[in-house]
Amino acid sequence: MAKIYAPNKKYTGVSATVSFVNGIGETDNEHLIKWFASKGYTVEKDEMHPADPPLVNPFEGKTIEELKAYAQERGIDIGKASTEEGIIKKIEEAQKAE
Template identity: 55%
Template sequence: MKLVEVIKVPVRYEGETYTRGAQFEMENDHVNENLVKVLGDVAKKQSETPDNPFEGMTLEELKAHAEQKGIDIGKATTEEGIIKKIEEAEKTK
């Protein structure tokens, strides 16, 4: 699984439409580098840490995850702060 960012026209993937600049996770074999820029590999990190799926994720990956899930991270700017916001939002769902 790759973390990608839309670089051109809106991209529709798994029932969602992502506009230019949006970041989301995409299966490796679905990546089209004419439409998206690969930012990193996310599945490997998550699978290595089943107890804490956020451990090892970069700041950009955490922000992308929150955006993809529709989670408002407010003024959080650190990995720890963003993880806390994500975990709080997921508890209320």
């Protein structure tokens, strides 16, 4: 089972067949877990087993321009960050703070 944390911490509803209450949903469907991770949701698996595939990093393969657009669409201030690593760090910090 995995907990899925929506970018909008107040979201209550159904997305991709997963019910969310106050921004938190749960599923054990690996396809959905990967899909949510690729869309910028935070995914936490309850139990990790060596046979489990690694979680998809939603920022893997993104260009700096794509990361900046992602941050802008979500109202995330990246400050003076200009490297891939710096922008990702700012995005992750903002998501944790929500």
